[in-house]
Structures are given as structure tokens and as C-alpha cells.
Amino acid sequence: MADEGVPEPLPAFYCKLRSFHSALLQLSRELLRGLSLALDLPADHFESHAFRKPIAKVLLACYPPAGEGDQSCGAHTDCGFLTLVCQDRLEAQGLQVQKPDGSWLSVKTDRYTPVANLGDLAQRWTNDVFRSSVHRVLNASAAPRWSAIFFNNMDEDAEVECLATCVDRERPSKYRKTTCGEYVAAKMQEMRSHLSKEQGTDLAEIAETTGLRPA
């Protein structure tokens, strides 16, 4: 076995997945630089404080065609800092983002063009200047829908406290200091108990295995 947890018959697939992961990690680093500059911070602010060895994972998802049960992904926010979603088939897209008025915007992309979503840790760190986007997936087509999702969750021990530049008299600090690891663990726990109550243990176990999808 080349790497722990990787089955022997899939080395070519694993190699491609590694390249995909590296490319999206690189893209997320570029975006982090832009996000720092947007807050009038040095370009490397986010990277140097919280992305030295980030927990960055790829999730490959398949949603069955419409009519095969409600297996799409319900409305939620991602718990990390930045997520990049790549949708596959043009005829079976389905990512939707909630607008401030509560209505849903369908996100149509070219095949594999990544869509960036900010997560809860970005919102907490910037004291709501950046918002964690509420999104969901509805596969309304007769074909299965595939997506590859890259979650960049920051360093496990990265401290997240409202940035001084995002706090003032009109905008007092809304969130207590936490770490990426502490916040993600708490949100996962909340999600597991929610799923166990609402949908039985199977989904809770899947979520625990992937460790990625918050409630």
C-alpha cells in the first residue's frame, strides 16, 4: 500500500486526486491573498496566521436523480474557512445559494469551474464582514449529479478571534475566541446529534466518516 488508507487497485485514481487536491489548495491560497487584501491586511495575513498546515480535504459526492428519494444536501453553512465546489454534468447541476431575502439562487457553472463559498470560520474571524453562505443542493434532473468539494479548514490549532480591523463601536465583536479544531469539533457534534434525531444513525455515521458536512 502506497499510502495509509489507499487501496492497492486505485493508484492512478489516487494520483489524479492528489493533483486535484494540490491545484485547489494552490487556488485557495490565491483566494486567501485576495481576501486579506480586501480587508486592507497584508496579502499573506490569513496564510501566515492560519494556513501553514491546513486541514484541507476533498469530498467526492454523488447525488441520485430526482425521484429516488430526498438524498440531496439540505440547507447549511460550511464550518471551515473556504470551500471550492466543482460541479460535473451541465445537465445535472443543482448548487443553490440563499440570497439575503431568503430566496435561492441556482449557481450554474462551466464543467469543473470551482465556485467559492466562505464558511463559518471566515465569518467569525471577520466579525460578519465576510458571511458564511447558506447553500444546498437540489438535483432536479433525471441524471445523477457528481461534484468534487474541496474544504480548506485552516490549521487545527489556528486561533480565530474577531480581527481588530473588523471591530469598532458600531460593530462590536460578536464571537468569542476559539480555535479551528474546537469550532469544527463542536459543529460536528451538533450535526451528529441532529442527524441521529432526525434521520437515524446511518447518515450520522456517514457524516462522522467524512467529517465534512455540517448540519
Ligand SMILES: O=C(O)CCC(=O)C(=O)O
Ligand atoms: O455537492 C455540492 O455541490 C455541495 C455539497 C456541500 O455543500 C457540502 O458537502 O458541504
Ligand SMILES: [Fe+2]
Ligand atoms: Fe456545503
